[in-house]
Amino acid sequence: MLPNFPAQVPEGLAPKNRTVEMNDTLYQYLVAHSVRETDLLTRLRKETAQYHMSRMQLSPEVGQFLALLVKLMSPKKLLEIGVFTGYSTLSIAQAMNKDAKLIALEKKQMWLDIANRYIDEAGLCDQVQTICGKALESLQPFVEFESESFDFIFIDADKANLIEYYHQCKQLLRKGGCMAIDNTLWWGNVANTSFTDKDTNIVRQLNTLVHQDDTVDVSLLSIGDGLTLVRKK
Numbered sequence: 566m567l568p569n570f571p572a573q574v575p576e577g578l579a580p581k582n583r584t585v586e587m588n589d590t591l592y593q594y595l596v597a598h599s600v601r602e603t604d605l606l607t608r609l610r611k612e613t614a615q616y617h618m619s620r621m622q623l624s625p626e627v628g629q630f631l632a633l634l635v636k637l638m639s640p641k642k643l644l645e646i647g648v649f650t651g652y653s654t655l656s657i658a659q660a661m662n663k664d665a666k667l668i669a670l671e672k673k674q675m676w677l678d679i680a681n682r683y684i685d686e687a688g689l690c691d692q693v694q695t696i697c698g699k700a701l702e703s704l705q706p707f708v709e710f711e712s713e714s715f716d717f718i719f720i721d722a723d724k725a726n727l728i729e730y731y732h733q734c735k736q737l738l739r740k741g742g743c744m745a746i747d748n749t750l751w752w753g754n755v756a757n758t759s760f761t762d763k764d765t766n767i768v769r770q771l772n773t774l775v776h777q778d779d780t781v782d783v784s785l786l787s788i789g790d791g792l793t794l795v796r797k798k
């Protein structure tokens with residue numbers, strides 16, 4: 566599939582109004598003046614750093630942004646796809662009200678063992694249910710019996726199933742509910758025609774799909790690896 570860009574840029578959009586370019590120095594400034602990581606999250610990040618997959622971990626500023634969203638929205642029923650060692654799970658869960666519940670899906674038990682340890686330490690076992698298995702399979706009973714009931718959903722798993730996650734999660738969201746999708750700028754590769762691999766093309770496909778979906782409000786934020794926020798109309 567050919568990359569579907571350059572997309573139409575709204576006429577008259579002045580380049581001077583564009584999102585600021587992020588170099589290392591500015592990024593360090595941003596983190597130093599924004600991120601307030603809890604001790605538990607810092608420990609989790611350090612423990613995860615020993616694995617060569619640690620690059621998969623959510624960046625602290627995105628974790629904190631998700632936590633802020635959760636505090637602003639006070640969702641009661643939350644879903645996450647792609648736990649890894651639990652950085653996003655913990656960021657979200659620590660921000661939830663006491664009556665909120667998070668269901669978190671992950672296919673690898675070895676990552677859940679780490680995540681569950683931190684969830685336990687945070688005293689959040691009663692509020693967070695982790696489910697081990699392929700997400701599309703784990704989602705089935707929710708899609709069948711709990712449609713339009715989730716207030717907040719975070720998608721951060723494999724790209725192969727991304728489009729299907731989007732459709733199913735939209736079905737699970739209540740009207741007015743919010744979905745956040747990570748990696749939607751995909752290391753910047755989405756806008757580079759020399760990348761024609763499967764995952765990059767799927768992320769491009771998702772971005773086009775969401776942009777053209779008039780059943781949702783949308784914003785693609787240039788934070789972390791790109792974070793798309795969707796509100797179901």
Ligand SMILES: C[S@@+](CC[C@H](N)C(=O)[O-])C[C@H]1O[C@@H](n2cnc3c(N)ncnc32)[C@H](O)[C@@H]1O
Nearest residue numbers: 621622623647648649652653672699700722723
């Ligand atoms: C980018 S990482 C998630 C990072 C995590 N949100 C964090 O904050 O650290 C993606 C995770 O999705 C999991 N995953 C990949 N394919 C999956 C699938 N089909 N079902 C469930 N989990 C899957 C991977 O094992 C990996 O842990």
